[in-house]
Amino acid sequence: GAGVSQSPSNKVTEKGKDVELRCDPISGHTALYWYRQSLGQGLEFLIYFQGNSAPDKSGLPSDRFSAERTGGSVSTLTIQRTQQEDSAVYLCASSLQSGRPDTQYFGPGTRLTVL
C-alpha cells in the first residue's frame, strides 16, 4: 500500500513569507507526527495528532508554527513569517495509534530553505 507522502518535496522561500507543508499519512493510521531535522542534527519532535486533536504541541518552537489535521487524515504544518533558522527538512510520520509503543513510518520530508 501507499506510504506517507509529503508535499512539496522542496520549498525555497524568502524570509518573512508564510509556508504550508502537507502530509498524507498511511490510510488507517490514527496518529500523525511532525518532526524536523536541521543540518547535522537528529530529528526534533514538533507536534503529534491523535485523530484531529493535538494532545502534544510541546515541540513547536514558536507561535509562528501551527498545524492542523482534518478528517483524521491530511495534516498541514504552517510556518508564518519564516526566518532563516526555520531552514530544515520537515518530516511527517504516522502510526496505527499513539499512547502505546508503536512503529512510526516516515514520509520523504520537505526540504525548506529560507533565504
Next chain:
Amino acid sequence: DQQVKQNSPSLSVQEGRISILNCDYTNSMFDYFLWYKKYPAEGPTFLISISSIKDKNEDGRFTVFLNKSAKHLSLHIVPSQPGDSAVYFCAASLGGSQGNLIFGKGTKLSVKP
C-alpha cells in the same frame, strides 16, 4: 540536554564484517527503542525495535541488544553489505500518552567493498 546520544558520528566497516552501532540514553522511563536507517533525500526507514522488557531482538542480519542497567543499546549488522551504508538513528519512546520519539543525532555507516 540530550536524552538519546549516539557518540560516534561515523563508522567505517569492511564488507562481510560486523557493524556495531551504539546508543546511550539517560531517561530510565523509556520503554521502547527503535533503530531507523536513512538514505540521503529520503525519510527514515524503520529497521528494528525492542521493548524494554527484552534484552535482545533479532531480524535477519540485524540484532538489537538492550542493557537497561547501563542505559545502553546497540545495533549489530552481520554480515555488513555496501547497501547498508546510510545514517542510522536510535530513537526512544516514553509510551503512555506520549507517542513522540526522541532521536539521537545519528551515526553514518560506510561499508566498503
